[in-house]
Amino acid sequence: MKYASSLPLTALFALTIINILVHFDVIPPGASILEAMQGAMDSGFYLLIFLIILLESIIYVGFYFPGQFFAVILVIGANPTWLDVVYLTVAMVLAATLGSVINYYLGKMSDKKKDLEQETKLKHLLLAMIHINSLAFFMFAQGASHKSFKVVLLAGVLNLPYYLLLIAGTAVLSEQVMSMAENPVILFTVIITWLLIACIIDYRKHFKKSAM
Numbered sequence: 001m002k003y004a005s006s007l008p009l010t011a012l013f014a015l016t017i018i019n020i021l022v023h024f025d026v027i028p029p030g031a032s033i034l035e036a037m038q039g040a041m042d043s044g045f046y047l048l049i050f051l052i053i054l055l056e057s058i059i060y061v062g063f064y065f066p067g068q069f070f071a072v073i074l075v076i077g078a079n080p081t082w083l084d085v086v087y088l089t090v091a092m093v094l095a096a097t098l099g100s101v102i103n104y105y106l107g108k109m110s111d112k113k114k115d116l117e118q119e120t121k122l123k124h125l126l127l128a129m130i131h132i133n134s135l136a137f138f139m140f141a142q143g144a145s146h147k148s149f150k151v152v153l154l155a156g157v158l159n160l161p162y163y164l165l166l167i168a169g170t171a172v173l174s175e176q177v178m179s180m181a182e183n184p185v186i187l188f189t190v191i192i193t194w195l196l197i198a199c200i201i202d203y204r205k206h207f208k209k210s211a212m
Contacts, residue, residue, distance in 0.1 A: 002206075003198075003206070004199075004201045005195060005199050005201075005202050007137055007198075008194045009195060010060075011191050012192065014060045015063045015184070018064050019184055030064040030066060034055075034065060034066070034067065037052070045074075046091045047091075049075070049088055049091045049092060050092075050094065052067040052074075052095075053091075053099070053132070054067075054096075056099075057102075057132050058099050058136060059140045062133045063187070067132070068132045068166070068182075069182045072166055072167055075088050075167055088167070089160065089163045092159070093156060093160055096132065096135070096163075097152070097156035099139075100135065100136075100152045100155050101152055103140045104139045104143035104152050105143055106143065107140035107141060107142065107144035107145075108144065108146060109143075110140075111145070119148065120148070120151050122154075124138070125138070125154065125155060126158070129155065133187070139151075139155070
């Protein structure tokens with residue numbers, strides 16, 4: 001992508017539109033749809049978890065569905081055994097990895113220009129994995145820059161301990177603390193911060209050079 005600010009701008013626009021539509025009851029809250037899915041799929045618990053995580057892991061779609069938090073609350077509410085936790089973690093990892101694959105190829109189709117800069121650093125991937133929405137945009141950017149597909153596989157491996165920690169963290173902390181990650185105010189704050197940093201990068205990369 002030519003400008004680093006392009007992606008955060010579209011993210012801010014998408015998040016704003018979704019919240020406006022939900023606020024004015026044009027579309028139902030994503031959480032209510034997930035609750036309806038839960039009622040319709042009582043016998044397919046693992047499939048439900050898979051679908052919930054997949055929905056939130058896809059770029060832009062994830063702003064509408066608070067899937068990660070919702071899925072973890074379902075897991076804790078089900079009082080799982082250690083074997084259940086393993087199965088549920090595998091379902092979450094497969095869903096998140098499939099989401100990363102989708103985002104990567106969506107990015108690849110969006111931009112035909114190769115980014116010849118250095119390979120993706122592990123610290124950038126780890127930073128993106130703080131939240132499933134940030135990972136979605138990270139993978140889209142990787143695809144748009146035609147970076148190696150290995151980053152998707154690496155994220156899949158790292159998601160194993162990540163989701164185990166997420167489940168444990170929800171059990172130890174509380175629903176209120178974990179739900180903060182899905183708070184629209186926090187999402188807006190993170191995206192605006194991302195946009196400001198991207199604008200500084202664009203200024204230094206494009207406009208400052210042209211002014212010299």
